[in-house]
Amino acid sequence: MVILRAVLAPLGRQVHRQLEQVRRQRWVPARGCNLSACSSRSLLSQMHPMWQEPLAVPGGDRQSPIDIAVPKSVFDPQLKPLVTRYDPRTCQQIWNNGYSFLVEYDDTTDKSTLYGGPLEDQFRLCQFHFHWGENNGWGSEHTVDRLLYSAELHLVHWNSDKYTLFEEAVMENNGLAVIAVFLKVGKRHEGLQKLVDALPAVRHKDSVVEFTKFDPACLLPENMDDYWTYSGSLTTPPLTEAVTWIIMKQPIEVSHDQLAVFRSLLFTSAEEDVQKSMVNNFRVQQPLRGRTVRSSFSPFLQGTPSGEGPHAAQ
Numbered sequence: 278m279v280i281l282r283a284v285l286a287p288l289g290r291q292v293h294r295q296l297e298q299v300r301r302q303r304w305v306p307a308r309g310c311n312l313s314a315c316s317s318r319s320l321l322s323q324m325h326p327m328w329q330e331p332l333a334v335p336g337g338d339r340q341s342p343i344d345i346a347v348p349k350s351v352f353d354p355q356l357k358p359l360v361t362r363y364d365p366r367t368c369q370q371i372w373n374n375g376y377s378f379l380v381e382y383d384d385t386t387d388k389s390t391l392y393g394g395p396l397e398d399q400f401r402l403c404q405f406h407f408h409w410g411e412n413n414g415w416g417s418e419h420t421v422d423r424l425l426y427s428a429e430l431h432l433v434h435w436n437s438d439k440y441t442l443f444e445e446a447v448m449e450n451n452g453l454a455v456i457a458v459f460l461k462v463g464k465r466h467e468g469l470q471k472l473v474d475a476l477p478a479v480r481h482k483d484s485v486v487e488f489t490k491f492d493p494a495c496l497l498p499e500n501m502d503d504y505w506t507y508s509g510s511l512t513t514p515p516l517t518e519a520v521t522w523i524i525m526k527q528p529i530e531v532s533h534d535q536l537a538v539f540r541s542l543l544f545t546s547a548e549e550d551v552q553k554s555m556v557n558n559f560r561v562q563q564p565l566r567g568r569t570v571r572s573s574f575s576p577f578l579q580g581t582p583s584g585e586g587p588h589a590a591q
C-alpha cells in the first residue's frame with residue numbers, strides 16, 4: 278500500500294500539473310475544430326498510443342468510459358427525444374491525429390446541431406471519430422453489462438448557447454455532449470463506406486485529407502429513442518469532466534473488412550522507423566463513483582440489449 282501510494286502520489290501531482298498547464302494555455306487549435314486530445318498534442322504524444330502512465334490515473338470523480346449496468350440504470354420518463362440537424366456541407370476533412378482519425382466539421386455557425394434528449398442547450402457538431410480493437414472481440418470504450426462491442430463512434434458537440442469556442446466549452450461543466458454509437462460486426466455499412474474509401478489517404482499520423490459532404494446522420498442507428506445518459510469526461514487528454522454522454526442502445530452494423538481498414542491506419546508518422554498499427558485506441562474503464570446512469574427507456578419493459586454484437590468481457 279505504501280509503495281502504491283508512493284507511486285501514485287507523484288503521478289497524481291504530475292497529472293494535476295499537466296491539467297493546469299492545459300488550462301493555462303487555452304490552446305488555439307491548428308484547425309477550426311478539434312478533439313481536445315488533438316489540441317493538446319504534447320500531452321497526447323506523452324502517453325501515445327496505449328494509455329501508459331501517467332494519464333491513465335483518473336483525474337476526478339466523473340471520469341469516462343464506464344460500464345453501463347443495465348439493471349442499475351434509472352428510467353427517466355422526462356428524457357426527451359434527441360434532435361440532430363446535420364448539414365453535410367459543413368464536413369471539411371479527415372485527420373489522423375496519431376490516436377484515431379477525426380472527421381472534422383465547420384463549427385463556426387449553428388449549421389450542424391444537436392439538442393433535446395437530456396440537454397437544455399443547443400450543441401454544435403465539431404467532429405466525430407472512432408475507437409476500435411485489434412480484433413472484433415473488443416474495441417468499444419463503454420460496455421453494456423460488461424459486454425464489449427467491436428468499436429465505438431463518438432460524435433462530439435459543444436454547447437454553442439453558452440460558449441463561443443470549443444476550447445472554452447471543453448473546460449466547463451455542461452460544455453460538451455457526445456453521442457456514442459456501438460459498432461458490431463455484421464453486414465457492410467453502406468453509409469460508412471465513403472469514409473472507409475478515403476482512409477488510405479490518412480494512413481500516417483498527422484496526415485489530413487479534404488473530405489466533404491458526408492452526412493454523419495447516416496452513422497446513427499435507426500432507433501434513436503432508446504439511449505443511456507450520464508455525466509462524464511473526455512476519454513482522451515485533457516480528460517475534463519465536461520461531457521454529457523448520450524449512448525445509443527442500438528448498435529450499427531459494419532463489416533469485418535471495413536473495420537480492417539480502420540486497423541490499417543498507423544499511430545506513427547511517415548518519418549518513424551518502426552510503424553505501429555492504430556488498434557486498441559480506447560481508454561480503460563473508470564469507476565462510476567456514485568453516478569446515476571439514466572435511460573430513456575424502461576429496461577424492464579424492453580429487456581436488456583441482446584444480440585450477437587457484444588462480446589463477454591474476459
Ligand SMILES: [Zn+2]
Pocket residue numbers: 406407408431512
Ligand atoms: Zn472518443
